Amino acid sequence: MHLSPIENPSSSWLKLAYKASAKRFGKVIGPLKVIYARKPGLMVLALHIQRTMEHGLSLEPSLRRLVQVQAARQNGCTFCEDITLAEAIRQRVGAEKFAALADYRTSPVFTERERAALAFGEEATMRRSVSADTVAALREHFSDVEIVELTWLNAAENYFNLQAAVLGIESDGLAALASAPRKG
Structure with missing residues (x-):
């Protein structure tokens, strides 16, 4: 990390956020200790974006997760991935597609709808624009509203990726924690 994590915040509001993070993820997440402990007001924005990503889109959760992981990998954001x-894992979305994500164009585990979304997200992330052919392929599988949602989702993921990657916030091992058998 390029900035030292703040392990013991002075604010009671942040202490509550640390407890909530530990309860949800099994530990206090890096961005909370590095970004939001220094600038708590940004957490309100981040939570709103995250809630919209989770509950404000009509896209199926498995597709949202694929698009997010793909962008995180492209941006080198191990925390976001x-x-x-x-x-x-918590939502029981199978790991097979995440393992095959690098080969989404040819792997038989992906649907044409998923391929179109992933090609769109990949091109948007890498080039900051998309070709007419990519949009045409997307339109075969998605409504105008879904295209807006995919665009917004990819942009929101890039927003989070750029913060964590630039500040050197790495994986917290959350996937391993989510895979571990629950105690009690």
Whole structure:
């Protein structure tokens, strides 16, 4: 990490956020200790974006997770990849597609709809634009509203990726924690 994590915040509001993070993920997550402990007001924005990603889109959860993990990998954000995989494990989204993600164009585990979304997200992330052919392929499988949602989801994921990757916030091992048998 490029900034030292703040392990013991002074604010009672942040202490509550640390407890909530530990309860949900099994530990206090890196961005909370590095970003939001220094600038708590940004957490309100991040939580709103995260809630919208989780509950404000009509796209199926498995597709959202694939698009998010793909962007995180492209941006070199191991934290974002890890937290998204942890959520996929909690939601019982199969690991097979995540393992084959690098080969989404040819792997038989992906549907044409998934391939179109992943090609769109990949091109948008890498080039900051998309070709007419990519949009045409997307339109075969998605409504206009879903295209807007995919665009927004990919942009939101890139937003989080760029914060964590630039600040050197790495994986917290959340996917492993989510895979571990629950005690008690």
